[in-house]
Amino acid sequence: MGNIEAVIGQIRQADSARRPLMDKLQAMATFVRVVEARSFSKAAETLSMPRSSVTTIVKNLEAHLGTPLLRRSTRSLSLTEAGARYFASCQIILAEVASAESQLSATTTAPRGRVRVDMPGVIGRSVILPRLHEFETRYPDIELVLGLSDRPSDLIYEGIDCAIRTGALADSTLVARRLGQLTWLTCASPRYLKRYGEPDSVAALGAHHVINYVSNATGRPLEWRFSVDGEDVTVTMRSRFSVNETEAYVQCGLEGLGLIQLSEFAVSPFLRSGRLKEVLAQARCAPVPVSIVYPQGRVTVAIRTFVDWIVEIAKTDLAR
Known part of the structure; x- marks a missing residue:
């Protein structure tokens, strides 16, 4: 947790120097989402924030660090050399924070929060929807936003927390857990x-x-x-x-x-x-695998709870 201690130290130094105190972790998370979404507008949409707020947070972060993090044009965003290094560090720090909070929350409070899930329509209708009453009873404080579509989704760009996918997985940057198979x-x-x-x-x-x-x-x-x-x-x-x-x-x-x-x-x-x-x-051809995937650095207690529940019910519903 040395990175977190360093962040806390920087915040204390900023306060002692009478500079404006930033919510450093929020700024990091906002910056990471802008990079992942490749757009200020898309990041604002997935964060449920005004675009102006997202822009201001990133500008203030750059001013605080004393260096540009992003190259902006009318059509695209790209990382500067310093921005690429900072982005990699932010991912590690935010993952550690999420992990620490997940471990603590799992032992002290019922899981709560919003989980956005994408899945093929046939799996949603056949496996997930018939079991939602069970999920609601066990986890009343988790809100599910279910997307049922045969359209492939980009989890990072679209701000989706996890997705059920069939067939071979091409994106190696996502964490994958096997659910079963389809014939x-x-x-x-x-x-x-x-x-x-x-x-x-x-x-x-x-x-x-x-x-x-x-x-x-x-x-x-x-x-x-x-x-x-x-x-x-x-x-x-x-x-x-x-x-x-x-x-x-x-x-x-x-x-x-x-x-x-x-x-x-x-x-x-x-x-x-x-x-x-x-x-x-x-x-008949060989069955195709079914997996649930999610980005490594954005796993909240609610997301992990939903993923664990899917893995549990898949033992009977997808183990064919």
């Missing part, structure tokens, strides 16, 4: 199968109609994934119809417009009712 199925409606028959192999898909799912990250259709002779293969499918939202994708399948491929969570109610039927079950 992907290829399905069709009885109406479609009556008209076109059922494919008996992956090679037979060329004679069938399919619906493609467009990635919100790339704007391109996702490849279809199968297991053939023990090997995972990807297939690029041509289609007359493509959508970029899960419920609309399922609806296309229900209408008999073509084959669809998506998670078991999304289609299980329709498989049970008979409105959809799985095809090519022998060619």
Whole structure:
């Protein structure tokens, strides 16, 4: 905790010298958020502060330190050399403070605060929403802001506290905890199968109609994934119809417009009712991992409590 002691010493020196006393930790946190958000306006939005206040805090911090921390232009922000060093130090200090507060609060008070979470819609509807009464009973002082969307999110830039993600994780700067896995199925409606028959192999898909799912990250259709002779293969499918939202994708399948491929969570109610039927079950691809991720330096007691709760319920809901 030597860095924290140094900060306290600087504050005392500033006070003794009759200089304006800054809330140093708030200034550090504000500066870090501006850098992470790459924008004063976006940082102000995620901090629920006026933009003018954020700008003033950073300007006062630069004046106090006696050096510019940011290079400003009409289109972008970048760190100066001194700003980069200070940013790295602030991250360490703020992480230590958050850790100390979390350890203390965990033993003295019930967790409280606001947690903003992003997750795929199908997982939110199938796993999280049905268990919210349980969460509310156990943690009445935690406010959850849930974002259910298939759109990929930038946790740092958008001020999101944690997110549930499927598939391989690309961002190594985030802390990740494994929740389970999702099985992907290829399905069709009885109406479609009556008209076109059922494919008996992956090679037979060329004679069938399919619906493609467009990635919100790339704007391109996702490849279809199968297991053939023990090997995972990807297939690029041509289609007359493509959508970029899960419920609309399922609806296309229900209408008999073509084959669809998506998670078991999304289609299980329709498989049970008979409105959809799985095809090519022998060619199911390997399940994809599901994880919850969060930035290392911004973990409050409320965030940690929510993450622990998700890990707990995932033992039964996602361990498939």
